[in-house]
Amino acid sequence: MSTIREDVIRYVKKKYKAEIEYLWARYPSYGIFRHGDNQKWFGLVMDVPRAKLGLTGDEIVDILNVKLDSPLLVDLLTQQEGYLPGYHISRGNWVSILLDGTVPPEDICSLIDKSYRVTASSKTKQAIRPPKEWIIPSNLKYFDSVHAFDSVKEIMWKQGAGIKKGDTVFMYVGAPVSAILYKCKVTETDIPYQFQREGLTIRSLMKIRLLKRYDPSRFTFDVLNKQYRIFAVRGPRGVPEDLSEDLNL
Numbered sequence: 001m002s003t004i005r006e007d008v009i010r011y012v013k014k015k016y017k018a019e020i021e022y023l024w025a026r027y028p029s030y031g032i033f034r035h036g037d038n039q040k041w042f043g044l045v046m047d048v049p050r051a052k053l054g055l056t057g058d059e060i061v062d063i064l065n066v067k068l069d070s071p072l073l074v075d076l077l078t079q080q081e082g083y084l085p086g087y088h089i090s091r092g093n094w095v096s097i098l099l100d101g102t103v104p105p106e107d108i109c110s111l112i113d114k115s116y117r118v119t120a121s122s123k124t125k126q127a128i129r130p131p132k133e134w135i136i137p138s139n140l141k142y143f144d145s146v147h148a149f150d151s152v153k154e155i156m157w158k159q160g161a162g163i164k165k166g167d168t169v170f171m172y173v174g175a176p177v178s179a180i181l182y183k184c185k186v187t188e189t190d191i192p193y194q195f196q197r198e199g200l201t202i203r204s205l206m207k208i209r210l211l212k213r214y215d216p217s218r219f220t221f222d223v224l225n226k227q228y229r230i231f232a233v234r235g236p237r238g239v240p241e242d243l244s245e246d247l248n249l
Contacts, residue, residue: 003062003099004062004099004100004101004105004108005045005047005062005064005099007105008043008045008064008099008108008112009031009045011109011112012033012043012112015113016033016116017036018033018034018035018036020032020033020045021033021034027046029046029047030044030045030046030047031044031045032044032045033045035116035119035120035121035124037121037123037124038119038120038121038124040119040120040121041067041119042066042067042112042115042116042118042119042120043064043065043066043112043115044064044065044089045062045063045064045065045099046062046063046064046065046087046088047060047061047062047063048060048061048063048087049061052087053084053087053096054084061098061099061100062098062099062100063084063087063096063097063098063099064096064097064099064108064112065086065087065088065089065094065095065096065097066094066095066097066111066112066114066115067092067093067094067095067115067118067119068093068094068095068111068114068115068118069093069114069117069118070093071093073093074093074094074095077095078095081102082097082098082100082102082103083095083096083097083098083103084096084098093118095111097111116128126162126164127164129164131166131167131168132162132163132167132168132238133167133168133169133170133238133239133244133247134160134162134163134167134168134169134170134236134237134238134239135169135170135172135180135230135233135236135237135238135239136157136160136163136169136170136171136172136235136236137171137172137174137233137234137235137236138171138172138173138174139174140173140174140175140176140177142200145171145173145181145182146173146177146181148171148182149182149210149213153209153210154187154207154208154209154210155207155208156191156193156205156206156207156208157169157205157206157207157208158202158205158206159189159190159191159204159205159206160235160236161236162236163186163189163206163236164186164189165186165187165188165189165206166185166186167185167186168183168184168185168186168211169183169184169185169186169208169236170182170183170184170239170247171184172221172224172233174233177216178220178221178222179214179216179217179218179219179220179221180214180218180219180224180247181213181214181216182210182211182212182213182214183210183211183212183213183214183247183248184208184209184210184211185208185209185211186206186207186208187207187208187209188206188207189204189206189207190204190206191204191205191206191207192204192205193205214247219243219246219247221233224243227242227243228240228242228243230243
């Protein structure tokens with residue numbers, strides 16, 4: 001029967017393709033997990049005498065150090081059985097998890113995932129983040145977006161910074177329409193394209209598929225301004241929670 005330590009090592013290897021690394025001759029059982037790109041650690045497995053952790057007993061216990069993004073979460077966890085302030089890594093929101101069966105395996109895995117995200121590079125964070133909703137602008141001066149989906153369900157569109165495949169975009173069509181007309185799913189990104197005219201520069205395209213049409217009188221600029229606190233749509237921007245709820249009704 002495998003130990004929890006061994007289960008942790010297998011989980012990290014399978015999900016993140018990260019092998020445990022043993023760096024210290026003096027502590028041959030101490031192993032780290034780190035990102036392949038920025039080399040930052042997201043986990044440290046150790047075996048430590050319980051007494052050094054402030055616990056009763058003299059036996060050795062396995063622990064896993066992970067990094068979290070919130071001091072409040074660290075405080076909440078370390079008040080619970082099975083969690084301790086980061087052993088030997090007390091700064092930067094590290095916490096130690098006892099690998100003795102006190103903490104359920106699913107909770108350990110969840111915290112490994114969180115530590116991986118917290119310590120990831122910007123590129124990795126972008127790749128692993130969950131799908132996001134955006135409002136994107138359309139200028140009728142450059143494209144007749146009012147009739148964009150009259151005969152097709154999928155079109156190419158200028159890709160905004162931060163948008164990735166799987167995201168949802170709500171197209172806001174500018175004056176004289178001045179309203180959100182479409183809900184679309186991003187099906188492909190990073191399509192090379194070179195275009196420059198009258199101050200408009202496009203270096204890459206995304207492919208978007210129509211999911212829903214809106215009545216031009218529903219989500220007008222006036223409504224967006226007064227009800228949802230949106231005062232301008234000049235580039236891709238996130239969707240406020242209350243607006244998202246209404247757009248997805």
